[in-house]
Amino acid sequence: MRGANIRKVAELAGVSTATVSRALTQPDRVAEATRARVLEAVRSTGFVPNRQAVNFRRQTTGNVVLLVRDISNPFYLDIYGGVEEHAFANGYRVLMGDAGDDDARVRRYVEMVRNRQADGLILMTGWLPKGLADGPLPPMVVALEQLQEANLPTIAIDNRKAARLAVEHLIGLGHQRIAHLTGPMRLVMSHERQAGYLEALAAAGIERRPELIFNGNFHYSSGRDAVAAFGAAGVGFTAIFAANDEMAIGAVNELRARGQRVPDDVSVVGFDDLVYAESSDPPLTTIRQPRRAIGSESMRMMISLLQGSPSPADRVEAAVELIVRASTARAATTRRRTHG
Amino acid sequence: MRGANIRKVAELAGVSTATVSRALTQPDRVAEATRARVLEAVRSTGFVPNRQAVNFRRQTTGNVVLLVRDISNPFYLDIYGGVEEHAFANGYRVLMGDAGDDDARVRRYVEMVRNRQADGLILMTGWLPKGLADGPLPPMVVALEQLQEANLPTIAIDNRKAARLAVEHLIGLGHQRIAHLTGPMRLVMSHERQAGYLEALAAAGIERRPELIFNGNFHYSSGRDAVAAFGAAGVGFTAIFAANDEMAIGAVNELRARGQRVPDDVSVVGFDDLVYAESSDPPLTTIRQPRRAIGSESMRMMISLLQGSPSPADRVEAAVELIVRASTARAATTRRRTHG
DNA sequence: CTGTTAGCGCATTCAA
DNA sequence: TTGAATGCGCTAACAG
Numbered sequence: 086m087r088g089a090n091i092r093k094v095a096e097l098a099g100v101s102t103a104t105v106s107r108a109l110t111q112p113d114r115v116a117e118a119t120r121a122r123v124l125e126a127v128r129s130t131g132f133v134p135n136r137q138a139v140n141f142r143r144q145t146t147g148n149v150v151l152l153v154r155d156i157s158n159p160f161y162l163d164i165y166g167g168v169e170e171h172a173f174a175n176g177y178r179v180l181m182g183d184a185g186d187d188d189a190r191v192r193r194y195v196e197m198v199r200n201r202q203a204d205g206l207i208l209m210t211g212w213l214p215k216g217l218a219d220g221p222l223p224p225m226v227v228a229l230e231q232l233q234e235a236n237l238p239t240i241a242i243d244n245r246k247a248a249r250l251a252v253e254h255l256i257g258l259g260h261q262r263i264a265h266l267t268g269p270m271r272l273v274m275s276h277e278r279q280a281g282y283l284e285a286l287a288a289a290g291i292e293r294r295p296e297l298i299f300n301g302n303f304h305y306s307s308g309r310d311a312v313a314a315f316g317a318a319g320v321g322f323t324a325i326f327a328a329n330d331e332m333a334i335g336a337v338n339e340l341r342a343r344g345q346r347v348p349d350d351v352s353v354v355g356f357d358d359l360v361y362a363e364s365s366d367p368p369l370t371t372i373r374q375p376r377r378a379i380g381s382e383s384m385r386m387m388i389s390l391l392q393g394s395p396s397p398a399d400r401v402e403a404a405v406e407l408i409v410r411a412s413t414a415r416a417a418t419t420r421r422r423t424h425g
Numbered sequence: 426m427r428g429a430n431i432r433k434v435a436e437l438a439g440v441s442t443a444t445v446s447r448a449l450t451q452p453d454r455v456a457e458a459t460r461a462r463v464l465e466a467v468r469s470t471g472f473v474p475n476r477q478a479v480n481f482r483r484q485t486t487g488n489v490v491l492l493v494r495d496i497s498n499p500f501y502l503d504i505y506g507g508v509e510e511h512a513f514a515n516g517y518r519v520l521m522g523d524a525g526d527d528d529a530r531v532r533r534y535v536e537m538v539r540n541r542q543a544d545g546l547i548l549m550t551g552w553l554p555k556g557l558a559d560g561p562l563p564p565m566v567v568a569l570e571q572l573q574e575a576n577l578p579t580i581a582i583d584n585r586k587a588a589r590l591a592v593e594h595l596i597g598l599g600h601q602r603i604a605h606l607t608g609p610m611r612l613v614m615s616h617e618r619q620a621g622y623l624e625a626l627a628a629a630g631i632e633r634r635p636e637l638i639f640n641g642n643f644h645y646s647s648g649r650d651a652v653a654a655f656g657a658a659g660v661g662f663t664a665i666f667a668a669n670d671e672m673a674i675g676a677v678n679e680l681r682a683r684g685q686r687v688p689d690d691v692s693v694v695g696f697d698d699l700v701y702a703e704s705s706d707p708p709l710t711t712i713r714q715p716r717r718a719i720g721s722e723s724m725r726m727m728i729s730l731l732q733g734s735p736s737p738a739d740r741v742e743a744a745v746e747l748i749v750r751a752s753t754a755r756a757a758t759t760r761r762r763t764h765g
Numbered sequence: 766c767t768g769t770t771a772g773c774g775c776a777t778t779c780a781a
Numbered sequence: 782t783t784g785a786a787t788g789c790g791c792t793a794a795c796a797g
Contacts, residue, residue: 100767100768101767101768101769102768103767103768103769103770104766104767104768107766107767114766114767115766115767116766116767119766119767138773141773141774142772142773143773144773
């Protein structure tokens with residue numbers, strides 16, 4: 086019975102193919118008795134509409150591109166998992182593409198949509214090539230990052246609030262001299278996290294010290310570089326808030342290499358809760374983003390964009406969570422007081 | 426000119442659509458002059474054949490499923506990158522799916538191919554649900570792992586040789602009591618790595634000690650468990666060869682927690698060279714698989730399977746490399762002698 | 766409520 | 782060597 090087509094079903098049910106099609110896609114437009122006969126024929130033949138034919142006829146593809154900033158970053162795997170799961174359940178397929186800091190690649194994927202190789206694009210890069218946002222954009226959902234160039238449906242965490250959460254945790258432990266390693270400053274995200282850091286300091290009445298801020302790039306080496314630079318400059322601190330886990334782990338390792346203990350001498354907080362945040366030594370205190378949920382939610386938004394009414398750009402905010410592990414502890418002076 | 430179709434081109438070139446089609450797909454079956462006119466018309470219209478229509482007509486999809494064992498494992502990202510790159514260049518799309526130890530999910534993806542939602546399947550799970558291999562299988566390429574149930578084109582490293590490489594490195598550093606953490610034993614891969622470990626010992630005349638072998642599951646916790654178990658049993662060793670990096674890092678952290686230094690007291694070798702092998706503390710000595718190359722090669726094999734002659738199941742072997750970092754050092758006794 | 770008709774864009778018969 | 786005709790499987794407009 087495999088591969089039965091709509092004609093076979095129609096013949097078996099004694100109706101036209103149009104009726105079969107309607108019975109399946111718009112059940113209320115078919116008389117109950119007819120529908121029952123059709124469904125029975127469908128059941129007995131094991132008929133499954135040929136998606137390719139459906140898409141071809143409807144001039145859609147059922148493909149959605151998921152464009153990420155750096156495909157070798159494990160961060161995106163859970164995202165993909167969430168997107169794929171929701172997509173599959175709704176008959177869509179996900180094509181993950183790597184933007185890799187490269188305008189040409191982004192254009193290539195936007196072109197895929199314009200060329201009708203895909204129906205829509207979920208953008209996780211945080212930027213678009215110059216000029217692209219001026220012309221008409223394909224159905225697009227922005228996730229993780231914010232896009233300044235265009236007003237599009239967006240799902241992301243509140244990076245500022247999340248950063249505050251992290252820094253307030255440190256302040257609550259008695260830390261006053263808290264360093265911050267930023268992400269690449271071309272990302273809105275990085276600015277937001279830095280703003281959250283500054284807000285938390287201000288709210289606690291802690292003076293803001295520019296020399297405690299290091300402009301990183303989200304890579305491991307940049308975490309090591311930051312600690313090295315602080316050391317060279319003779320900048321003292323008892324805690325670090327890094328804008329992502331990779332830099333945080335780089336900082337931890339460089340601190341240890343310089344004879345400092347974590348968390349005894351310096352507390353470190355990361356961001357993202359990557360798989361190896363838990364298995365690093367010491368296990369890393371960090372901010373967890375609901376990656377899988379963000380993935381499936383972005384796909385949900387995409388589907389409603391493609392199928393539903395062109396809703397006014399919604400903004401969904403995903404909740405974050407502070408995960409306290411062993412890389413943070415009370416500030417040394419405070420602890421002495423506590424223990425004494 | 427966007428979206429010009431074959432009719433427009435035909436009209437412009439003053440030929441039939443059939444001739445345009447032939448000029449593009451079977452150039453030698455068209456007179457030179459005609460072909461030139463057609464190509465000129467194609468150029469001037471910017472015509473690109475509608476892939477969806479082509480696929481629909483040819484009853485193909487242009488989709489290839491990449492089925493992995495655990496989609497949250499960063500290992501697969503580079504693989505995907507390699508597959509996707511080669512696929513894209515050849516007009517294919519890659520759908521990555523998560524098998525996740527679950528028969529039903531594997532069946533679901535095999536079904537996708539049978540239902541003509543995809544043309545082929547690149548299998549990276551190392552197993553197939555019982556009975557599946559008995560029936561006719563869709564076009565399939567096996568990568569990373571070996572499959573016992575069926576004889577299919579395969580690309581993988583020589584796991585046994587690779588394991589020998591790792592253990593010989595330790596032996597060369599003077600280690601004699603070398604523990605081994607295996608992967609899940611239902612994977613051929615795990616058996617092969619263990620066999621390589623045993624071969625290396627045998628070749629060096631080192632007695633095989635069953636108590637030094639711990640059956641792990643590739644997870645971080647299993648690396649910690651192994652060291653804990655050895656400790657509880659009072660088993661002594663100066664080196665560990667773990668069948669993957671996650672377990673190796675787990676072992677390192679548990680060793681450190683028990684006051685042992687790596688590599689001073691115990692040397693540790695991993696397998697895979699994951700992104701964070703380099704950024705772990707100490708940086709991990711490990712075996713590197715050419716992940717990206719394995720990805721693109723598997724896609725190459727898939728394409729030749731789909732387009733070319735049904736070649737007799739080939740087996741491609743990918744080369745591995747020992748990456749020596751700071752987690753391995755000369756065995757303590759040897760070093761004393763060396764230094765003295 | 767249902768059937769007839771038309772066609773998505775292309776590749777491939779079959780004739781000429 | 783080329784063109785006319787056909788149809789992949791399905792949905793949607795239009796009648797009835």
